[in-house]
Amino acid sequence: MITRMSTLFLRTLREDPADAEVPSHKLLVRAGYIRRVAPGGFAWLPLGLMMLRSIEHIVREEMNAIGAQEIQFPALLPREPYEATGRWTEYGPNVFRLTDRKGADYLLGPTHEELFTLTVKGEYGSYRDYPVMLYQIQTKYRDEARPRAGLLRGREFVMKDSYSFDLDQEGLTRSYRLHRDAYQRIFDRLGLSYVIVAATSGAMGGSASEEFLADAATGEDTYVRSPDSGYAANVEAVVTPAPEAKPIERLPAAQVHYTPDTPTIETLVDFLNTRAGLGRTFTAADTLKNVMVKVRQPGGSEWELLAVAVPGDRDVDMKRLEAALEPAEVAVISDEDFERYPFLVKGYIGPKALQDNKVRFLVDPRIVPGTAWVTGADKPDHHVVDLTCGRDFVPDGTIEAAEVREGDPAPDGSGPLIAARGIEVGHIFQLGTKYTDAFEVDALGPDGKPARITMGSYGIGISRLVAAIAEQHHDEQGLVWPRTVAPADVHIVLAGKDEAIAEQGERLAAELDAAGVRVILDDRGSSPGVKFADAELVGVPTIMVVGKGLQKGVVEFKDRASGERTEVSVGEAVDHVRGLLGRVSPGRDGR
Ligand code: ATP
Ligand code: MG
DSSP states (O other): EETTTTTTSOOSSSOOOOOOHHHHHHHHHHHHHHEETTTEEEEEEHHHHHHHHHHHHHHHHHHTTTTEEOOOOOOOEEEHHHHHTTTTHGGGSEEEEOTTTTSSEHHHHHHHHHHHHHHHHHHBBBBGGGGGEEEEEEEEOOOOSSSSSSGGGSSSEEEEEEEESSSHHHHHHHHHHHHHHHHHHHHHTTTOEOOOOOOOOOOOOOOOOOOOOOOTOOOOOOEETTTTTTTTTGGGOOOOOOOOOOOTTTOOOEEEEEEEOOOOOHHHHHHHTTTOOOOOOOOGGBBBEEEEEEEEEEOOOOEEEEEEEEEETBBOEEEEEEEETSSSSEOOOOHHHHOOOTTTTTTTOOOHHHHHTOOOOEEETTTTTTOEEEOOOTTTTTEEEEEBBBTBBBBEEEEEOOOTTSSSTTHHHSSSEEEEEEEEEEEEEEEEEEEEEEOOOOOEEETTTTTEOEEEEEEEEEHHHHHHHHHHHHTEEEEOOOOTTTTTTTEEEOOOOOOHHHHHHHHHHHHHHTTTTEEEEEOOOOOOHHHHHHHHHOOOOEEEEEEEGGGGGGEEEHHHHOOOOEEEEEHHHHHHHHHHHHHHHHTTTTT
């Protein structure tokens, strides 16, 4: 195909859009791939749509190759199936809900477990029917609290979602493995650098779950890994190793101290070490920070107070806290809340007032019986020292809410963790029977007895991938696409107004097209400078300049990624491009 810049529906921009913060968002808008329509909603312009289709194509090939079959559901879905699994309520404000003219409730599908499960139940009944894997590539809707970064977090976005249905765990393990392998092939073909990490299963429910995170400093997810053991996990899924409980008998009794003007951990530690006269040295890790939040159960109207205690040298990581409390909603408490609960003395909150007032009190797993802490004494300017867990306070349980830091010990004991950021581009789950229980999906066995079907669900963020690839493949001048997803194979710049240039350029474009090469031809009347700048911005991997070189009988090739320039005689130009394609992307249109 030849895409002509003279007629292509494209207007590139020299300036970054005002609302864009991350490189992919800036460049995809500037290079004319997408345009914003609403918060978290984008129009795909021709170049963007070509890319989206290339990604879909690769995903389809790999899904079909593992035997998954494509079907398609509507995005507009009735309430009842989601009511049956509890997700109508659990999803809370993240779901777009609407009412039809007859007053019936609908939602715009955030994910489709319910519908796939019901459909399989409707069609299949015997053990002979199974296993089956089904998928769709479809638009999803989530009323995200913070749509951001362009395509990275949309409220309307394209997802590939697939679902496996098996007779037993062995089958599910196999389906899961097939998907995991297919995902690796997909992300490899897309030219992504990524890691596979242990994940929490969130609103999907179920057990085993892993995420595919594309490496990117701009990513919203933080993961840790242990270089020695291969352990890797999203920080949301990191389980803090708990120390052994210690004997309490000989520990000193708790004492309340007057600690004026010490509302922060820093001021407190400084006071303890310089003015308290305790004859001991304290660090922030010896203090206990009681962080107040409020929690609302799905569908509930009341907020419940919750205290989360963490060692004072760590912050509470809201994403970890949210993951630990899901599907409940969490919010930090406001000044009004403080006023409502006079027993909460800001800056000096301690376990005693919390427990006396029946506030749920959850602690970091490091806070075990026999550990002694400096913490608030529930009155201004006072702290209590040697407050001992298991003796002076008994928590209501533990919670994974403290931030995970680089250098923390790996849960598998293999040494210190390394931290990095990434973009979640895929997520695979072993759901088990959560949905088949809700809808009673059984297969009749050879003995005539019913057996419950077990499920997996597997997502890929197709539209998010466009941005994730852009995050990894760009430079100062613009986008630098991997060949497998680029909107064209070669971008021909006609540099100059000579007849001969236009003539040779047109001829080469036609020959390349005939050879199955996807060509962008810049046949506009613009200056060479403008054309070069646009070619760099648009990001096709090979730029071919037809210009002055013709006098010597050559055209110039520029590799967009390396910047390397090569002169090739006009007669060999087509073969040169074919060589590039053959060498760089052996698996292009097939496997
Ligand atoms: P996140 O943690 O980023 O909100 P999620 O865990 O809620 O994502 P899943 O339910 O696992 O997402 O959906 C499968 C895939 O769909 C994700 O791995 C991601 O690539 C993509 N995805 C999810 N939410 C969005 C969104 N708001 N915009 C674009 N892609 C998304
Ligand atoms: Mg996910």
